[in-house]
Amino acid sequence: MIGIFDSGVGGMTVASTVEQICPQIPLLYFGDVAHTPYGSKSAETILGYARCNIDFLLEQGAKVIIIACNSAAATSIQTLRAEYSVPIIDVITATVSKATEGTKKNRNRRIGIIGTRATIQSGSYEEQIKQRCPACHVYGQECPLLVPLIEEGWLNHRETKMVVRRYLMPLRQHQIDTLILGCTHYPLLTHLIQKRIGRQVQLVDSSIEAAQCLKSFLDNSPEIISNTREKKKNSQPHHLEKNRFFVSDVTPSLQKLANKIFGRNINLIKTDA
Numbered sequence: 001m002i003g004i005f006d007s008g009v010g011g012m013t014v015a016s017t018v019e020q021i022c023p024q025i026p027l028l029y030f031g032d033v034a035h036t037p038y039g040s041k042s043a044e045t046i047l048g049y050a051r052c053n054i055d056f057l058l059e060q061g062a063k064v065i066i067i068a069c070n071s072a073a074a075t076s077i078q079t080l081r082a083e084y085s086v087p088i089i090d091v092i093t094a095t096v097s098k099a100t101e102g103t104k105k106n107r108n109r110r111i112g113i114i115g116t117r118a119t120i121q122s123g124s125y126e127e128q129i130k131q132r133c134p135a136c137h138v139y140g141q142e143c144p145l146l147v148p149l150i151e152e153g154w155l156n157h158r159e160t161k162m163v164v165r166r167y168l169m170p171l172r173q174h175q176i177d178t179l180i181l182g183c184t185h186y187p188l189l190t191h192l193i194q195k196r197i198g199r200q201v202q203l204v205d206s207s208i209e210a211a212q213c214l215k216s217f218l219d220n221s222p223e224i225i226s227n228t229r230e231k232k233k234n235s236q237p238h239h240l241e242k243n244r245f246f247v248s249d250v251t252p253s254l255q256k257l258a259n260k261i262f263g264r265n266i267n268l269i270k271t272d273a
């Protein structure tokens, strides 16, 4: 069983990609909607939430954890890995690898990152990019208004376009060739972001990279696969309905967004983690 958490629906972009590339692996999702957004909170508070989320997923039977929240990964990953013996996959490491490989190939080594305030201020992406590619120039842009707009379901509103435009302006001026979507909510705005930053800029989606990272991890860890794989007589993918989606609060806009991300009705189970 794979346990995935985020502050809200953002991590569902990771869960949905995991369903597509590892359809036989059962998932448990926890969205800490009651405490969203994480990105404007202190590192200490985010760490406390992350611990509760992991404890909840482990109690429910998770054998591998994906931190599908850049804000939690950026601020807390080292502490969490030191505290828990379970394998923990995070969105940032995988994303950095893809972005640096991309920018080294016939590109200008200028990487932009958009994320929450907690993610950008942690310097975590910049540090990891510099380790892999010291010659890269890194430009971070905090986008604190995007998560609330997305959680509200304002994916095509004029106001959202204006905010995207405002946040991307400095990155356009820096002539970046690669842009990291450093928040798992942002894939829901890919259409606006790509249009505004320009088609020549390669977008790196942290939700896709985290899901790919899980797949490689499972391919190299057969013992975990046999523990987590659905035990079925035939080899058909397990019924996706068996995946469980827990949230610490439910609202109509959240339900709508969850259904949109997965393209089916998602049964959100309210729980106090």
Ligand code: DGL
Residues within 6 Å of the ligand: 006, 007, 008, 010, 011, 036, 037, 038, 039, 040, 068, 069, 070, 071, 072, 116, 119, 147, 182, 183, 184, 185
């Ligand atoms: N989706 C999350 C992230 O990747 C969290 C957004 C938030 O709660 O601020 O950072």
